[in-house]
Amino acid sequence: MAVFPLLFRVQIAPGTDVAADPDEWVWQDITQWVRAGGIRITRGRTDEGATTGPSSCTLTLKSPDGRWLPLNPLAPEYPGWRRGCPLRVQVSRAGTWWTRFTGIVGELEPGLASDRAHDTYEVDVLAFGVLQRLGRGSTVRSPLLRLMTGTRWETYAPLEDGPATTSPTVYATKQTAGRATGGVTFGTRDEGLPGSSSVARLESTSARITVPASGAVIVVSDTIVATAQVYMTSPALDVEADLATLTLSGPVVDRIVVRASKTLIRATAYLEETQVGTTSMSWPLGVDPAAGWVGVQVSLTRPGLVPSTEVSVRVHAVGSLVWTSSSAGSITGSSVGYITGVTLLAAGAQGTSYAHLGTRLGGDLPADTAWAAAAYAGEDAGARLERVAADESVPLVPVGVAGTAMGPQPLASLLDIARDVEATDGGILYESLDGRLAYLPRVGRYNRAADLPLTYGQLAPGLAPTDDDLDTSNDWTVSRPGGGSERVVDEEHVAEYGRYEQSATVNVASDDDTRNQAGWRVHLGTVTDLRYPQIALNFGRDATASALPAWLAADCIGARTTVSRVAAGLAVGGIDQHIEGYTETLDRYKWDVQLVCAPARPWRVWVIGDQVLGRLDTAGSGLAVAAGEADPSLVVATDPGLRRWITSAERPGDFPFYAGLGGEVVQVTAISGTSGTQTWSVVRAVNGISKPHPAGTRVALAYVEAQP
Missing domain, CATH: 2.40.450 (PUA domain-like fold)
Structure with a gap:
């Protein structure tokens, strides 16, 4: 079937929400206006090892009567034809339209028509993929802020405000404002709470933060839970002291006081200054607010259609995903009021710090924030990219399991988080043909069939x-942010080619991962192809x-x-x-x-159990005797102290296999001999190369794939 004349079409989607899913864009054909001379599309990396830039598409539109001039109010497509208008290029082959580019118009450059036959304009069009827009920056939000603003909290005070704040920001169903008094320092970064960009520190024992909560919310549920949650740490809890006071609308409880010491946490419910219920528990093993950050939840619950309510406390240490609950303190009465305000107190210690206060009335407990507090440390690279893209409403091709455990999510824009995933996992961040953000994880590149x-x-x-040292690196040191480092060196490669030293800091989940990271980089950097x-x-x-x-x-x-x-x-x-x-x-x-x-x-990596990719090489072997160009047998000696090659008598099912020596690939049909020196029966010149080899030529496994 003839390729030419090539049937292609160029389409635009004027007036479309560019943040929407590309499947929702409505396309309009403008092919008739495309000037001859070629449509140029660039995708992926422009050279080996470089970071992927935005995909791009350039073309020129004929513009009689100024039809395609930007911002022309007389144009039929006004005001939709402008920068930011989606553009798509497709080709037709065998009755099917194939998309070759989808992006957003980024530049429009009018000029006189090149043939100057008429006093008309043409417009050079440059469109980009979604990476261009993301590269212009996006709001930097902490993991906890991303999660808690995206889930149902009636009132939420991140306490991530700047240093000069006196009225902390409050997100609420009704407009409200917080208040800080007595000496509160905002804007301090605390690495013990990686899920927060900063925290609020109470600098005196009289300091406090007061956050009014929103009004009533109708909840239709057998179980009703009023919850307040905050993250806190305190340098000293020598005596039991007040952490927080919750005010409620009643009628069963109008106030809950939360107190803590080094050994326990307690929540006591009051109605008109009379204690009506209490609960307490010892801090669980590993939960120590004096040594690190702790999540604290206090709940007032009507557990089903019963004539009583319960007050309870839940806690978890930041870094742990396990919440521990106290036993419930019973209160007479079945009506749960909503929380009207929360006051955070110094617990009798200068330096007590708080972050991410929220209140909620619902049929269950709020969304779990434990992993977000740890900035999702240990999260799979693919899952991180999918989650953050969903947070930002950026269409993403599903990634699946990447197989790399990430460290804490950085406080960064979506693109910087995606680049962090790419650098740590070793895959490729790019844009799909249909205009979505896409990521090919490292494991997606392993042992691929020929596409x-x-x-x-x-x-x-x-x-x-080309045979050059552009990407050569045989000595890698890889470190983890705030953690350890490992160095891996290919000494044989160094001896042959000289030392090529590199270093990187990658956001892996643990120090144990840094050695694998360094080894993989040495592996990539010592390829001699x-x-x-x-x-x-x-x-x-x-x-x-x-x-x-x-x-x-x-x-x-x-x-x-x-x-x-x-x-x-x-x-x-x-x-x-x-x-x-x-x-x-x-x-x-x-x-x-x-x-x-x-x-x-x-x-091409090792696969357990695979007949070809699952074979283990010796750690070193070579020819014991020189081999002629057509010799059907080779004498191979394994280096002293190393395990010899298998024999065909021992494992007949593992033959034949392929080996390489001096650039020639041979098929090994049999091996005899049980000492370090063995005789191989071979078929020579499998790769078309046949030559003599001197004694000492190194011998190793080779991979042979059927060619078309």
């Missing part, structure tokens, strides 16, 4: 391999057009491409690369692609 299998005859001219920075395709050629189904079927960022039947002077045994990015140019009689690639071999 785009090619032959040398399908490539456009200009293939140029040729690089092919640019692989060119011209889909207008008949030979190349047969690769179109594979090209269109996959979102090729991070995909694997192989090239077989390559001239001997350009590759040894074929080309095996990962696509890091590309530039695609479309016109009626042009469809060219320039792939930005990096070697795929480091992404």
Whole structure:
């Protein structure tokens, strides 16, 4: 089927909410106005190892009568045609429309038509993917602030205000304002509460923070719970002292006083100054407000349709996801009032600190904040990206389990959090073809089948391999923010190529992860394969057009491409690369692609139980006797003190397999001998290379994949 003339279309969605899901955008065709000369699309990384920038699309619109001039009130698409208008490019192949780009118009540059045949304008259009908008910045919100403003709290005071604050910010169903008196310092960062950007510190024993709570909320439920929650720490609780006072609307309870000491926490309910109920418990093991931050919940509950209420306390240490509850203190009467105010007190100690006070009336306890308080330390990288994108209402292609446990979520914008995930997990952050934010985790690049299998005859001219030290690194030190570090060195590579030292700080969950991180970076940095920075395709050629189904079927960022039947002077045994990015140019009689690639071999990893990828190499072996160019057997010696190779008599089901020596790949059909020196029966030149090898040539497992 002929490729040309290429059927493509350009569409816009004027007046659309760009923050909405792209599936909701309503498209309008403007192809007739697209000027000949080509549509240029760039996606992914522009060179190996670089950070992905926003995808982009450039084209030119013919603009008779100023139709496509920006902000032209006479234009039919006014006011929807402007910066911020969604734009999509699609091509038709075999009766199906395939999306090649979806983004947002970022620049409009009018000018006189290049042919000057008429006194009309044309407009150069530059559209970008969602990374462009995210890169302009977004609100930085702490994990606790993100969670608690997104869940149902009638009143919420983050206590993350700036140093000059006297009236802390309060989010409430009814407008209200907090008040700080007696010496309260705001804006202090405390690493013991990583889920908060700052805390409020009471500098004297008379200091206090008062937060009026919202009015009544109708709750239809058998069980009704009025809850107040706050995070706190105090340097000294030598004697039992007041932490907080809650006022309620009654009629069963109008006040609850929360007191604490080094050994216990107590909540006592009052009605008109008469004690009507109390509960207390010892601080659980690992929960110590004098040594660290603690979450405290106080609840007044009617547990079902019964003529009584209960007062109770729940606590957890920041860093633990386990809440511990006191036994309930029973109170006569079945009506639970709403909380009308909370006063936070110094508990008799200068330096008592608070953060994230909330009140709620509902049919159950509020959403669990324990993990947010720890800034989601230990969260999977993929889950973090999905959660934060949902918080910011940014459409994201589902990531799934990435397999990397993250450290605390940084206090940063969405894009910076996403970049933190990318740097720690080692995947690729990019934009999908349909305009969503996307992330390919590191494990998604392991052992990929060829997404785009090619032959040398399908490539456009200009293939140029490179052997340089652009990404060489054989000595890595990786540290964790506020934690330890590990150094991994490939001494053999250092001896052969010299030392290439690098360091990085990555946000992993524990110090134990830093060694794996350093080792993986050394693994990536010591690949000796040729690089092919640019692989060119011209889909207008008949030979190349047969690769179109594979090209269109996959979102090729991070995909694997192989090239077989390559001239001997350009590759040894074929080309095996990962696509890091590309530039695609479309016109009626042009469809060219320039792939930005990096070697795929480091992404081929060991798999337990796999007949090919699950084999263990020896730690070192080489030829004991020189081998001629066509010798059908090899004498191989394992280095002293190391485990020898298996024999075909011991494990016949594990034969044949492949091994490499001196650039030649052989198929090993049998091995005999149970000492350190063994005889191998081999099929030579599996990769097309056959040559003599001197004694001492190193021998190792090789991977061979069937080529088209």
